[in-house]
Amino acid sequence: MTEKNTPLLDELEKGKWPSFVTEIKRAAVKSEAAGELLQVLERSYKERRGHWKHGGIVGVRGYGGGVIGRYVDEPQTYPNVAEFHTVRLLQPSGWFYNTKTLRTVCDIWEKYGSGLTNMHGSTGDIILLGCKTEHIQPIFDEFSEAGFDLGGSGSCLRTPNCCVGPGRCEHACYDTLEACYNITNEFMDELHRPMWPYKSKIKFSGCANDCTSSIARSDCSVIGTWRDTLRIDQDAVKEYAAKIDIKAAVCDKCPTSCLTFNAETQELSVKGEDCTRCMHCINVMPKAIQPGKEKGATILIGGKSTIVQSAFMSWVIIPFMKMEAEDDFAEFKDLMRRIWEWWDEHGKSRERIGETIYRLGMTKFLNGIDVPPVPQMVFRPRANPYVFWNQDDLDRSGTALDGSKL
Amino acid sequence: MTEKNTPLLDELEKGKWPSFVTEIKRAAVKSEAAGELLQVLERSYKERRGHWKHGGIVGVRGYGGGVIGRYVDEPQTYPNVAEFHTVRLLQPSGWFYNTKTLRTVCDIWEKYGSGLTNMHGSTGDIILLGCKTEHIQPIFDEFSEAGFDLGGSGSCLRTPNCCVGPGRCEHACYDTLEACYNITNEFMDELHRPMWPYKSKIKFSGCANDCTSSIARSDCSVIGTWRDTLRIDQDAVKEYAAKIDIKAAVCDKCPTSCLTFNAETQELSVKGEDCTRCMHCINVMPKAIQPGKEKGATILIGGKSTIVQSAFMSWVIIPFMKMEAEDDFAEFKDLMRRIWEWWDEHGKSRERIGETIYRLGMTKFLNGIDVPPVPQMVFRPRANPYVFWNQDDLDRSGTALDGSKL
Amino acid sequence: MAILDQGPPHYKKMLPPIVEENYGKWKYHEIPRPGVLKHVGESGAALYSVRVGTPRLVSIDFIRDVCVIADEYCDGYLRWTTRNNIEFLVSDEAKLNPLLEKLEAEGLSVGGTGRSVSNIVHTQGWVHCHTPATDASGVVKAVMDDLYEYFNTMKLPAKLKMGLACCLNMCGAAHCSDIAIVGVHRTPPRINHEVIRKGTEIPSLVASCPTGAIRPDPKNKSVIVNEDKCMYCGNCYTMSPAMEIYDPKNDGIAILIGGKTSNARTSPSFSRMVIPFLPNTAPRWPETTEAIRKIVELWIANANDGERVGEWVERIGWERFFTMAELPFSDMLIDDYIFSRETFRTSAQFKY
Amino acid sequence: MAILDQGPPHYKKMLPPIVEENYGKWKYHEIPRPGVLKHVGESGAALYSVRVGTPRLVSIDFIRDVCVIADEYCDGYLRWTTRNNIEFLVSDEAKLNPLLEKLEAEGLSVGGTGRSVSNIVHTQGWVHCHTPATDASGVVKAVMDDLYEYFNTMKLPAKLKMGLACCLNMCGAAHCSDIAIVGVHRTPPRINHEVIRKGTEIPSLVASCPTGAIRPDPKNKSVIVNEDKCMYCGNCYTMSPAMEIYDPKNDGIAILIGGKTSNARTSPSFSRMVIPFLPNTAPRWPETTEAIRKIVELWIANANDGERVGEWVERIGWERFFTMAELPFSDMLIDDYIFSRETFRTSAQFKY
Ligand code: SRM
Ligand code: SRM
Ligand code: SRM
Ligand code: SRM
Ligand code: SF4
């Protein structure tokens, strides 16, 4: 293709927000593939339809995923993007980089690929956008050499990600960066070699603000929280009192109405047992209020997007779990193994774990993973009386005709 | 059966609440059937199980329902209750009676039946509890003579009922007594001759307090409301202000926070457009607040109890409808006809209308009954993007490649 | 010959003159004492309604007794309520106290208005139905005896609306009650093959099962129940007496709480299961009366002024309720049916 | 030979010294100006993070440019956020203003903190995916250009979190966003029978359809789609390119609003559909930018302080929202899928 005219895309170089068209054009200077991408895209803009095809499985030796095969639908017209695969690289926890590492990524990608990337993919990976089949293995080899590894794709553990956490946030209730790193490493086999009914995702957020949106975007959401009562620094409260209306901005918006601001003494008090740790008051007054001392995480299961059974949000299955690097996150890892095993055994093909649990019922799931039911798992108990009774339960609760317990 | 000993049931004659056992015993003085019922019941209390059987269809000429066939499981032992059917009689609107009418009921029932009744059945009927097959027709004939008619049973319109309404309640937004009477009469055929997929119920409540629990107990719930703004009598407000804390007891509990009590002027004001007519403020201060002037009802559809698909509560399908005796409730009757027709065509056997709508979708239902969709029908719009598009809608909204509307 | 389709007796013939005169023109009401409503019309006329509890299952003699009273104090007019109480309609204020004295003398129970517990909406039970898992009238009697002090006073935080259904058909429509008492079977039907062979329509029987647990067994000319799929609903027993659903050892009662149907303040809501099973300890069901009393006392002690049971529990949170009520939480209380998902806690907000 | 399973690069090597020193010991933060976060450690140390918008789809030259800046002002350390913004990590306060000037000079966009709109989480679109119903980057660019004034200021009522997904797979996880832009197909797949015969595994294709709309057509050695059952999800197209789901005339965008994922104040919530379709008017989607702007302006004008979009709409009621937004309500917005029932208004409470 020689046509370099992109009148429609050019419209997207106008305006204040940085332009992806400009970026593709920059890449096109060095990469013919990027140049052709521009042409294909201009055509999509004209015709209002995509021109990419799914296709044969592509990958690297030893792994079952990590590369997304992609082909243009008119390979003769666009030979340089006839194959235009995506390579997913595991990102460092919290997307922290030093420039040396970033330059390494750029250099290797310049050698073999389109020079286009997504920083980052929606799941969290470094996305290298567009390369030929023959280059996949060399790309992997060189990245591997440089200390990188492939991310997940297919029916496997997908690349976990985490919020900035203790790296730069005062709210972090556990070490999200270490948890993400350590746990990703633990499950390398699960991540690189698809073997489950469908994909499974984990996201780590340091507190209930959930800056990774884990509750909506991952099958397992690990959300930092605390077991005791939040801590209030009354001097700092007084500072805030001079600037904001604490009653209106904080107390009145507390979902459990458990905060009281005494306008006279300028003191803030909390009914600790009522607080649901929603983070609101802490968000507004980070200098004055901080989480309690006994920190850990709530584990929620089931989040996913729309297809097939509707979007699900994760729900609580462990209200509070210690998440300590010291014991190597052992309890969490053990739990995940039990969960995946159960799902692997009971899930249908292309059924996310939330859907499997919904289909079979929480009871079967909890029994299967050996977790005791607690009321924290539900907003409210069942409204129907369709309880399933097994013989054990009957034996414990029946009554003989003489009125004696069986 | 000669055994007259009922030690277990006798226990239920103790205590302050009036005793049904005493009542059965009173009936047993005159009725052998009632006497045997006592024996069967004592046995049930001993054995902790029922002794009644469903059975052959029983009824009267010209009707398909109104009588519930019931048989004891050991007819040899209890010959007088071998047949022990229930007759349902349509009650007068709002269960108002003069003693003459009541005595008529007693006299006829004494002649043919057990002398036991339920005042009233859970659906609303006068329940005559226990008679022989051969007496059903004579019972009906005599009651008919006396101005009574049978209630519903089977897959038909069940006996409608209504709250006391304008008869004795200041909140009534339409004439529930007349509506119930008039509409029951209109649908005599639907009530007496089962022809639908399953039962269908209507209950009439004069306001959102819903004293008939129509939203939970009927397929069609007719709940009185108003279209304009509630009316406040400021003098009466001042009277209440002397007795109750209006801010705490009324304003703070208003679900839409649309009431303000001015402690200085002692005046109460409402943001009319925000009020959702929940009745709370009116309930607390009936002397000071009353419904608006433009009265009518909200029509909700789908309520039912647990089996099969879970219990459903009715949901809004007509936010506001005039319910005037003057125009013979024509709009409502017409709506019900369309609704039943649609259900009759689309419902499966033993599927209540709420379940049919849930299975097929509100869109098909609304189209089928020719009611335009309005946001009042839902708490919130759909969270999934699974919209079904038909060619008409596509034609109205598509875009040609040159950007022109199709 | 009977007249067909003549409909119910006309209510207009049943209205006392004061109601006719003030029809649709009532202005406000007061509750001068428990069990007595005073409705005042725009005209200034005052109607006193005296509410009396009944067992609902009553003899014609009872009705006649009541008529005698109504004739003497109410010009022969009275009504029943949606909760099966009687309301004596007194238009002459002078007759109010004499009536109350008379009722007292007759041992009738006046109450059920305002912030009280009223009669329990209920069903047939062992008295007349074929699928009950418990009795109806007996349980109601035991519970009302126990809660009597809250019937004839108005010292509850709010109205207490109870319902009882003796099986999952829920004829008592208990599913939206402050406290619901529900009879539950807990074992699959025992099949009486003899009876089936004698004339049950097998296809209808198979079709009657909502969970598809019944399948034909042509060899045996009978059916087989997949016990893992059965939810003990008893639908099959309604279809055929061969499917014996009653089970004296295992039948009993479940308690659900927190429902309501009024739209006052909060929208109507379903009751939620808090006790999956209590034994059928006839004749007075002490476990049931005790469990209910405990919940009621907890509500009284902790609810805000005017808060219905469900409003209170939703405010404090169900997890807190289970702690306070010292009720065990079990997987049986977690929904696993069609709309289960909405009950799962898709939030990191909860109390410990 | 490549090393297998070595995992991600170690984050510890990526942390600037100030982060290492204050790791887990941050005390509080402030937002001194839009786009700049100041985090203060227990030690008193202060870290400035300068947030810069990116198109996410960037060239290696862009990354290298960014590295140059990071080397000069941040000792070579930077990070990306969960919304694909860059954060320059400045440990030397003296370098903050020079950095900001540099960024300004380079035309980079500083903002996205506090009560602002941040970058839109999005997906591949026509750039790289095979099922898109719209483009991703182009729509995002058009919308962010339009809302730019709310990116580099903090004058919104609360944070505005937007997401875009180019098909129902929702890779942008838009389903819990304040405003979600979702690419929608609206017609069933056209079947290319040739391609199917050439080697599609028909059983897998049939199985791929979540609604069971596809059935084999053995005569034709192909398949048939029951158009009444199809919900245009495109799952079949992922299975086989023979199932052409794209449709230039009818593909376009739906708008859903009111979702959130934080637990602050209210529990996380799904976004809800308010506009079922807007046309794919490439290259700048004016209908979409305009519709979004209208909603945003309405929110600004009417929300209480600190109220997210969904919190505002839930407070005023969706029926009121439709009136205020002058958006037509249609049956398309009423749920008819598995969990529809919970959306029906089982209440007599509503606004007109
Ligand atoms: C690249 C990425 C979008 C992006 O531009 O960032 C992406 C791209 C694709 N996703 Fe996704 N998904 C991406 C994150 C997501 C997310 C968001 C997340 O992980 O937080 C979701 C929603 C959350 C979830 O998992 O439910 C998501 C839900 C899906 C689904 C629906 C899954 C479901 O259960 O509903 C599919 C369909 C499928 O698996 O067949 C899908 C399928 C796809 C495929 C593989 C479709 C295909 O077969 O071609 C897309 C490949 C596009 C391409 O050209 O490379 N993608 N996908 C994201 C991965 C980048 C990364 O690894 O970092
Ligand atoms: C008599 C009554 C209970 C009572 O003691 O008051 C009653 C009694 C029966 N009901 Fe009911 N239902 C009675 C009101 C209700 C109500 C309450 C209401 O109408 O407000 C409901 C719940 C609301 C609803 O309709 O959903 C109710 C929901 C059922 C159901 C379940 C229907 C469903 O869709 O879930 C069945 C099962 C069936 O129809 O096969 C049922 C079936 C039955 C049968 C016919 C079962 C049977 O086949 O034997 C019972 C006959 C008992 C008998 O011995 O006469 N009954 N039934 C009530 C009718 C009296 C009257 O006409 O006034
Ligand atoms: C007589 C009766 C209507 C009838 O046609 O029979 C009736 C009559 C009145 N109701 Fe009712 N309600 C009656 C059943 C109901 C029901 C249905 C039920 O009990 O099954 C409900 C809905 C139950 C629920 O929400 O679960 C009901 C919910 C109300 C409410 C709302 C209470 C709340 O705050 O949630 C009020 C308002 C109030 O009392 O403040 C109310 C108010 C009233 C008033 C004050 C109306 C008035 O101004 O006359 C009447 C006296 C109430 C009292 O006893 O304190 N009525 N009321 C029913 C008496 C039943 C009984 O014998 O106890
Ligand atoms: C940098 C980042 C985490 C990361 O690891 O990358 C981050 C960082 C912070 N978040 Fe966040 N959040 C980040 C994504 C999120 C997300 C996820 C998302 O955007 O997709 C959410 C949940 C979104 C939702 O609810 O739909 C999120 C919900 C919050 C909230 C809750 C807001 C609310 O009131 O609902 C807070 C608290 C606040 O700002 O008051 C918060 C607070 C914060 C604080 C103030 C935490 C702190 O003390 O350091 C940080 C600065 C916020 C700011 O920009 O105003 N962060 N934050 C993410 C920045 C994304 C961006 O570039 O814009
Ligand atoms: S989720 Fe909590 S700990 Fe993590 S970055 Fe957000 S506010 Fe900080």
Ligand code: SF4
């Ligand atoms: S964290 Fe949330 S629930 Fe707890 S006190 Fe603060 S605002 Fe209230």
Ligand code: SF4
């Ligand atoms: S529903 Fe309303 S109108 Fe009818 S009795 Fe109850 S309060 Fe009065």
Ligand code: SF4
């Ligand atoms: S009727 Fe309800 S919503 Fe309306 S003003 Fe009164 S309390 Fe508020």
Ligand code: SF4
């Ligand atoms: S609830 Fe069940 S057992 Fe009780 S009367 Fe109704 S159908 Fe019969």
Ligand code: SF4
């Ligand atoms: S009891 Fe109900 S679920 Fe069990 S077999 Fe009978 S009909 Fe089926």
Ligand code: SF4
């Ligand atoms: S949302 Fe759909 S079209 Fe867009 S990247 Fe994901 S799978 Fe592809």
Ligand code: SF4
């Ligand atoms: S688009 Fe989806 S619903 Fe339609 S046929 Fe294909 S897979 Fe089935």
